[in-house]
Amino acid sequence: MGRKVGIEVSIAISEAVKLANADVVAAYPITPQTHIVEHLAELVASGELDAEYIPVESEHSAMSACLGAAATGARAFTATAGQGLELMHEVLYVASSMQLPVVMVVANRALSAPINVWGDHSDMMAVRDTGWVQIVVENGQEAVDNVLCAFCIGEDKRVLLPVMVHIDGFHLTHVVEPIVLPDQADVDDFIPPNEYPLPLDPARPVTMGSFGPPVIYPEIKKRQDVVLRESKEVILENWQRFGEAFGRYYHPVEQYRAEGAKTLLMTMGSTSETAMDAVDRMRDQGMSVGLLKLRLWRPFPFEELLQAVRDADLLVVVDRAISFGGPAGPFCSEVKAALYNQDKKPKVMGFVAGLGGRDIPVGGFEAMVHRGMEIAEKGGGEILETYGVRE
Amino acid sequence: MNVIATTDETQEKHPLEDYLRVDRLPHIWCPGCGLGTILGAFLRSLLESGLPPDKVSVISGIGCTGRVAGYINLDSFHTTHGRAVAFATGLKLANPELKVVVFSGDGDLAAIGGNHLIHAGRRNIDMTILCVNNFNYGMTGGQFGPTTPETARSTTSRAGNIENPFNMPALAAASGAVYVARWTTAQVHQMQRSITEALLKKGFSFVEIISPCPTYYGRMNRQPTGLDQMRYYRSNSIVRHGANPNEVGVGISGQIVTGKFIDVERPYMPGPGNGDNGRQT
Ligand code: SF4
Numbered sequence: 099m100g101r102k103v104g105i106e107v108s109i110a111i112s113e114a115v116k117l118a119n120a121d122v123v124a125a126y127p128i129t130p131q132t133h134i135v136e137h138l139a140e141l142v143a144s145g146e147l148d149a150e151y152i153p154v155e156s157e158h159s160a161m162s163a164c165l166g167a168a169a170t171g172a173r174a175f176t177a178t179a180g181q182g183l184e185l186m187h188e189v190l191y192v193a194s195s196m197q198l199p200v201v202m203v204v205a206n207r208a209l210s211a212p213i214n215v216w217g218d219h220s221d222m223m224a225v226r227d228t229g230w231v232q233i234v235v236e237n238g239q240e241a242v243d244n245v246l247c248a249f250c251i252g253e254d255k256r257v258l259l260p261v262m263v264h265i266d267g268f269h270l271t272h273v274v275e276p277i278v279l280p281d282q283a284d285v286d287d288f289i290p291p292n293e294y295p296l297p298l299d300p301a302r303p304v305t306m307g308s309f310g311p312p313v314i315y316p317e318i319k320k321r322q323d324v325v326l327r328e329s330k331e332v333i334l335e336n337w338q339r340f341g342e343a344f345g346r347y348y349h350p351v352e353q354y355r356a357e358g359a360k361t362l363l364m365t366m367g368s369t370s371e372t373a374m375d376a377v378d379r380m381r382d383q384g385m386s387v388g389l390l391k392l393r394l395w396r397p398f399p400f401e402e403l404l405q406a407v408r409d410a411d412l413l414v415v416v417d418r419a420i421s422f423g424g425p426a427g428p429f430c431s432e433v434k435a436a437l438y439n440q441d442k443k444p445k446v447m448g449f450v451a452g453l454g455g456r457d458i459p460v461g462g463f464e465a466m467v468h469r470g471m472e473i474a475e476k477g478g479g480e481i482l483e484t485y486g487v488r489e
Numbered sequence: 490m491n492v493i494a495t496t497d498e499t500q501e502k503h504p505l506e507d508y509l510r511v512d513r514l515p516h517i518w519c520p521g522c523g524l525g526t527i528l529g530a531f532l533r534s535l536l537e538s539g540l541p542p543d544k545v546s547v548i549s550g551i552g553c554t555g556r557v558a559g560y561i562n563l564d565s566f567h568t569t570h571g572r573a574v575a576f577a578t579g580l581k582l583a584n585p586e587l588k589v590v591v592f593s594g595d596g597d598l599a600a601i602g603g604n605h606l607i608h609a610g611r612r613n614i615d616m617t618i619l620c621v622n623n624f625n626y627g628m629t630g631g632q633f634g635p636t637t638p639e640t641a642r643s644t645t646s647r648a649g650n651i652e653n654p655f656n657m658p659a660l661a662a663a664s665g666a667v668y669v670a671r672w673t674t675a676q677v678h679q680m681q682r683s684i685t686e687a688l689l690k691k692g693f694s695f696v697e698i699i700s701p702c703p704t705y706y707g708r709m710n711r712q713p714t715g716l717d718q719m720r721y722y723r724s725n726s727i728v729r730h731g732a733n734p735n736e737v738g739v740g741i742s743g744q745i746v747t748g749k750f751i752d753v754e755r756p757y758m759p760g761p762g763n764g765d766n767g768r769q770t
Contacts, residue, residue, distance in 0.1 A: 125645070126601070127629035128570075136630065139645035153645050153652075155600035155635060156571065181569055185601075210569055213551070 099344070100280040107238035107270045108133035110277045111177070111203055114245040116147040117285040120175040120201075122167035124152040124160040128182040129215045130267040131205040135177055157182035161189040161200070168198035168260075169306060171297035173249065176200070179267055180207030183221045187228070193260040194229030195322060196306055199252030199294070200260040202230075203245065205267040206367065206418075208454040216455020217267035219366065219418040222395070223428040229322055231261040231329055232395040236370040238275040241265045243346055246285060250336045253292045257329045264395070266368040268455065280344055288343050330397050350399030351406045355381055356388030362407060362444075363467055364390045364415040366429060369458050373416075376463035387467055392429070400436050407437070410444045414470035416463070416485075418452045426450060426482040445474045451485035462486060505532045508542065510562050517556060521707075521715020523674035523700030527621055528557055530677055531592070534684035545588045548577045550597030553627040553702075557592045571602030574609045577616050585759040588617070588688060595622040599635040599655050610664025610693050613757040617687045618666075618695045620657055623702035631705025638741040642709045656738040661695035662751050668694035669734060669751035674701060675722035676747060683749060692757035699745060710741065 105113075111134050115123070123142070125135035141147040150167075154160050157178050164174040178186065183204055193200055206222050208214040222232070231251060235241045241263060248261040265271060280288075296304050310318055330350070341347035354374050356362060365373045370391040380387040390406050390413075392399075407413060417427025425431040430448030437443040447470035452458045466485050473479035503509075509532075518524045535545060542563055549558035551570035558565040568576045573591045581589045591598075598606050598620050609616065625643050626632045633643035633650045636657060640649040658669045668690045672680035680698060687694035701707055701718035712718045722745065729737075730748040737746040 127626050127632040127645075129629055132629045132632070136632065136644045139632075140647055143647040151645075153633060155603065185570075211567075213567060 100278045100284070102276055102278045104274055105238075105277050105279075106133065106272065106274050107241055107265065107277070108272070109137045110238055110242050110279065111245055111265075112137035112141060113279055114242045115175050116141050117280065117282060118246055118249045118289055119173065120147070120149050121172035122150045122152065122164065122174045124154055124163035124167070124174070124176050126154055126157050126160045126178070126182065128157065128179050130207060130217070130271045131177045131179040131182070131203070133271065134203060134205070157185040158189060161186040161193065164200040164202075165189065165193055165196070165198050168193075168200050168294070169196070169298045171292060171294035173253070173292045174200045175202070177203040177205065179205040180209055180215070180221045183225060184209065187225065190225055190228040190230060190260075192307065194326075195318070197258040197325070198260060199258055199292075201245065201248045201252055201263070202260065203241070203263050203265060205271045206264055207267040214454040215267070217269055217418075218453045218455065220420075220453075222264050223419040223421070225262070226396070226428060229259070229326055230396065231257070231259050231326070231333065232264060233261065234264045234366045234393060234395050235270075236368050236391065238270060238273070238277045239346070240348070241270060242277055242279065243340060243344065244348070246280070246289065247336050247340050247348070249289050249292075250339075251329065251333050253290070253294070254332045254336075255293070255295060257325065257332050258294070259326060259329060264367065269368040284343060288340065327397050330394070330399065333394065348393060349402070350392075350394035351402040352391040352393055353406060354389040354391065356390060356406065358386065358409060359388030360386040360410060361412045361414065361467060361471060362388050362390050362410045363463060364392065364413055364429070364433065366392045366395070367418070369416070369418070369452060372458060372460055373463045375460045376467070379460065380464060380467065398432060398436070403433065403436050404440065407444055412470060412474050413444050413446045414467050415446060415448045416458075416466060417448060417450045420450055420453070420482070447473055447479065447483070449483050449485050456486060458486065505529065508532045508535070508562050510560055513560050516560055518553060519704045521701060521703040521718075522553070523623070523698075523702075523715070524553060524557070524621065526674045526677060527619070527680070527698050527700060528560065530681040531619060531684055534681050534688060537681070537685045538688045540588050540688060544586060545590065546580060548573045548580065548589065548591045550593040550602055551628070552594040552597050553623075554592060554594035554621040555597065555628075571597055571600070572605065573597060574602055574605035574618070578605070578609055578614050581614055581616055582759055585615075589615075590617045590619065590688070592619045593621070594627070595620060595624070595636040595657065596626045596634040599657065599660065603635070607660070607664040610661055610666045610695070613665055613667060613692045613755050615692055615757045615759065616694075617684075617690070618661070618693070619684065620695065620697045621700050622657060622697050623700045623706055625702060625706040627702045627705055631702070631709060638739060641706070641741045643705070644709070654738075656734070657697045658695070658734040658737055658750050661697075662734040665693065665755070666695040666751060667692035667753050667755050667757070668749075670695075670749040671697040671699065671737065671747050673699040673722035673726050673745060673747060675719050676726060679728070679747070686749070686752075690752075692755060699739070
């Protein structure tokens with residue numbers, strides 16, 4: 099059942115890509131993702147991973163090379179962060195529209211300017227609507243497990259979509275954690291071979307990505323949306339299979355001490371672990387507070403969310419990105435949109451915190467919960483409520 | 490006794506202090522890195538050129554060299570990765586009286602920003618490019634890049650690079666640069682004189698400066714200190730002015746041909762008059 103090792107999360111992710119037997123890795127260095135592709139270069143050089151390693155000249159090229167590889171039916175992987183993800187932007191849409199199942203790890207990083215290499219979720223939010231399956235993890239084990247699941251999900255014939263696994267830059271990429279790396283035989287059993295149904299093949303020529311005039315374009319887009327929404331079933335199926343095979347289960351909305359809680363804190367990514375400590379402290383003080391951690395960002399898990407918040411009076415949603423001039427935080431506005439048509443719904447208070455790598459301590463989550471309760475009770479509050487930002 | 494925080498009030502000011510943001514020092518460059526030497530040479534060239542500092546703007550891309558924009562006390566802009574030349578093009582065309590200098594690394598200029606470099610050369614935009622070539626991506630941890638010599642080791646070419654590198658002077662010359670030179674950090678005086686010439690040249694001037702990165706490139710290629718790399722430059726550099734840029738490629742060992750390779754005149758943009766390109770009619 100694998101071996102538990104003390105390992106840097108980035109290196110563990112590369113080991114997972116090796117276990118998944120990727121055929122092509124296209125890479126461009128960018129902090130804080132670089133260790134992932136660097137270790138993959140070592141694995142390819144030492145012969146441990148039989149793959150083509152293409153160190154291209156920009157992230158735009160990295161994603162383009164992955165598309166080319168995936169179009170031939172190869173299993174393609176890349177990793178990036180922040181500005182790199184932004185530079186890939188136009189190609190991300192092509193990957194999902196052409197239904198090319200690339201897997202990419204994004205080491206979430208703030209966006210310029212000013213230049214900031216530290217973590218937040220601005221990059222993730224900027225690619226929210228690109229049509230990729232997007233999974234958010236909170237620690238190294240979850241990263242490894244979900245990279246393995248990502249190949250199964252993306253390559254499933256009912257899905258055939260690219261998959262992003264989001265890990266917080268530095269908070270996850272650069273830490274050493276005890277992580278169980280599964281055995282090769284078990285991974286081989288878990289990940290079926292990639293049988294891309296219509297690969298580029300000179301013997302059976304196909305044309306990909308040619309013109310889609312108004313007479314057909316809307317149908318293509320509608321279908322794309324349906325496929326992404328329906329992929330949730332396959333995601334759930336694969337998380338279930340993974341749990342049965344490896345003993346670790348994943349859910350679109352994870353709960354922590356949430357039963358019966360009147361107030362629910364909501365987080366994404368590595369800060370969820372700090373938030374758990376905050377919930378413990380507040381529970382110890384007799385407060386009715388629990389935590390919901392969003393694991394599946396796209397397709398958005400509407401049913402699971404509604405189910406999880408049905409008994410709550412107040413949601414305190416923490417965003418690590420701003421929607422400038424808009425409804426403050428993208429995560430919070432999604433939650434609000436999901437609730438809008440419900441008859442009975444909790445109040446929702448959104449906070450923006452932890453931008454550009456600024457720490458959110460345990461007390462920070464407590465403070466946001468208290469402030470959220472205060473606003474919910476007395477009214478008031480700003481359109482953009484921030485935590486830990488100097489005026 | 491507190492020996493760390495003492496300052497000698499009577500001590501003379503460093504001659505280049507006015508041109509550096511001393512509040513941003515010490516810099517982040519590693520011991521033995523060539524970037525400090527190049528920055529010093531550039532500032533001395535700037536003084537030597539007689540250009541008014543308030544009419545000079547320095548643009549950097551991303552990478553160790555990119556940090557120059559933050560240390561220099563001139564109008565400067567630290568762009569996103571690869572976009573220094575594109576930004577500088579806009580700057581120069583909108584404000585032709587500025588002397589625009591792009592100070593960036595080989596990865597930024599030749600890989601992610603390679604397209605902008607060749608097109609600015611083709612248009613002969615009046616700007617000076619200082620291309621610091623340390624043969625790898627230093628800031629992200631020593632991956633191989635567009636100038637890494639064949640067989641050189643890096644964190645992404647453990648068994649030796651199998652790709653053919655760019656010969657930067659040839660690339661600049663083929664793009665249309667009117668001034669092309671190369672020096673190493675072991676040739677400070679020549680480098681300085683050449684940067685001055687480039688600053689005063691009308692049109693697209695390009696100076697490649699080969700520079701030690703002991704932390705990554707040097708360490709991974711049997712020259713583990715900055716001094717080792719400098720010794721190598723000193724004993725292997727030869728000066729050959731007017732050499733054919735196509736014949737000055739650099740390998741992992743052997744000769745480094747330095748000198749001024751190209752110095753010609755060609756209509757440039759923006760030209761001396763309003764809206765023209767400097768073409769003599
Ligand atoms: S990594 Fe290399 S180029 Fe960057 S500062 Fe250190 S020695 Fe200089």
